[in-house]
Amino acid sequence: MNIAIVKYNAGNTRSVLCALHRLGYEAEVTDDPGQLANADKVLFPGVGEASTAMAYLREKGLDIVLTTLKQPFLGICLGMQLMCASSEEHDTQTLGIFPIPTRKFSLPPEFKIPHMGWNTLQYQDDRLFSGLKGEAWCYFVHSYYVPLCEATIASTEYGGQVFSSVLHKDNYYGCQFHPEKSGDVGEQLLKTFLEEL
Incomplete structure (x- = not known):
């Protein structure tokens, strides 16, 4: 199977590669539009900042691809947020696959x-x-969240805020949590994504 991981100078590609390796798969980290278009499965992980990530995607023409x-x-963490319409992180216009904005948490001070x-x-x-x-x-690390919407297929609550933890539309999935760091549950989700979707 030809698996591509989107390269866009956002972190945690190594941990995703390791998780795939544990499942018996190898993947290519690439920002080449042709390789991404021809892959059997595409993963879009990310730990970073929305505007910088989008600038790289636009520079490489990946915002279109x-x-x-x-x-x-499958988008992961920042990858899922970039699949939405916009982000409150530096008022960034993102990919628009899911027509919903990414918001910054506003929570009680104890959270x-x-x-x-x-x-x-x-x-x-x-x-x-x-x-x-x-x-x-599942294991989460994020300061921004995606509100509940038509594409929400899993939700999570933190500090009284219920948000989208998994999105799905057509061939596109997004996980706010990190499946590569989420033990047996994350491993099963990656396995299902690779073998059954």
């Missing part, structure tokens, strides 16, 4: 930002979750 792909596509650590998913019936049974704990 990523929105026209037909194969299964720290970023939301960091383990939290649960309230997930719906979707093929991505076909291998899960019971409660799903």
Whole structure:
């Protein structure tokens, strides 16, 4: 299987590569539009800042390529946020795959930002979750969130704020949490994405 990881100078590609390796898969990290277009599966991970990431995507022409792909596509953390319409992080226009803005958390003072650590998913019936049974704990690190919307297939609550933890539209999926750091649940989600979608 030809798996591509989008290179755009945002972190955590190494941890995603390691997670794929544990599942028996190798992947190519690339910003080449042709390689991305011809991949069987595309992963779009990220730890970083929205405006800088979008500037790199535009420079390489990836802002156009990523929105026209037909194969299964998975955005992770910042990757999912960049798939939305805009971000309050430096008022950044993002890819617009999901027509919903990314917001900055505004929480009671006893709740720290970023939301960091383990939290649960309230997930719906979707093929991505076909291998899960019971409660799903996942690992989050984020200061911005995507509100609930039509594309929401899993939600999570933090500090009284319920937000989208997984989005799905057509061939596009996004996870706010880090499946590569989410133990058995994250491993199962990646396995389902690679083998069943």
